[in-house]
Amino acid sequence: MDEHSGHMHHAGGHPEPEAPSFHGMAVVGDDTPFLSHLPMAHEPHNTQLILEGSFGSFQRAYRNDRKAHPEARFYTFAPEMFALSDLYPGEAGEPPARTSFTGSLFRNHFEQPEAHPETPVEIASDVVVDVVDVVTHHKFTAADQQREELTYLLFGKGPERFLAHLITGPFQPASHQEFDHLMTADVQGLDVSDDQLRHGIEVTVTGRPDELGGKLRERERAAAVAAVSGGHVTVEVEAGTELYFETGDLTPH
Numbered sequence: 001m002d003e004h005s006g007h008m009h010h011a012g013g014h015p016e017p018e019a020p021s022f023h024g025m026a027v028v029g030d031d032t033p034f035l036s037h038l039p040m041a042h043e044p045h046n047t048q049l050i051l052e053g054s055f056g057s058f059q060r061a062y063r064n065d066r067k068a069h070p071e072a073r074f075y076t077f078a079p080e081m082f083a084l085s086d087l088y089p090g091e092a093g094e095p096p097a098r099t100s101f102t103g104s105l106f107r108n109h110f111e112q113p114e115a116h117p118e119t120p121v122e123i124a125s126d127v128v129v130d131v132v133d134v135v136t137h138h139k140f141t142a143a144d145q146q147r148e149e150l151t152y153l154l155f156g157k158g159p160e161r162f163l164a165h166l167i168t169g170p171f172q173p174a175s176h177q178e179f180d181h182l183m184t185a186d187v188q189g190l191d192v193s194d195d196q197l198r199h200g201i202e203v204t205v206t207g208r209p210d211e212l213g214g215k216l217r218e219r220e221r222a223a224a225v226a227a228v229s230g231g232h233v234t235v236e237v238e239a240g241t242e243l244y245f246e247t248g249d250l251t252p253h
Contacts (some may be wrong), residue, residue, distance in 0.1 A: 022078075048166070154197065
């Protein structure tokens with residue numbers, strides 16, 4: 001398998017220089033593409049990153065393929081070698097080192113792993129992803145503390161809303177198994193704008209441990225608390241379709 005490699009943002013200006021590497025990404029969203037980095041437990045892939053992107057002239061091809069293949073749960077993007085940290089703005093608002101990257105867009109998982117055995121189909125090559133917004137980025141470190149309660153990040157645009165499990169690590173033998181999990185979702189009791197969703201909203205599922213066995217299931221309804229504007233709002237999560245799920249890449253070796 002080719003190696004590919006947060007609502008928690010790093011302070012201190014630009015992150016330390018990072019060597020270019022291959023960072024595969026899951027793609028969700030019918031109208032607006034959101035790309036979620038496929039993380040691993042080790043350097044240089046130990047980062048959870050979600051961004052809003054645009055495929056430029058290939059946007060129509062992407063939307064048309066999604067309409068023609070509603071059975072496809074997610075798409076993937078195989079980019080050129082680059083450093084993820086080049087996409088982040090500096091602490092004082094300095095512009096990021098880069099605002100786009102190029103690669104190939106696939107229906108299904110381009111690596112066809114055991115968890116996602118559907119045949120990959122290349123939709124287009126030489127696709128330029130223009131980064132509209134970095135929703136979240138967080139680099140896993142040995143100092144990370146796993147959350148006690150199951151926590152997701154709500155993001156999206158317009159009528160499309162998604163949940164991404166917040167991954168922390170620290171990937172030690174005594175740590176709970178981490179997992180990368182993307183779902184469609186609706187959240188009742190929460191009225192937020194697209195602008196409020198630009199950097200995601202943390203949603204903590206009430207009374208549920210942040211462990212593999214506690215993850216949200218398709219079409220499940222669960223009580224939760226959303227962190228909004230410095231406060232907390234009691235909500236109900238309506239989980240939709242599971243789009244992507246992976247544990248193997250987040251298992252320490």
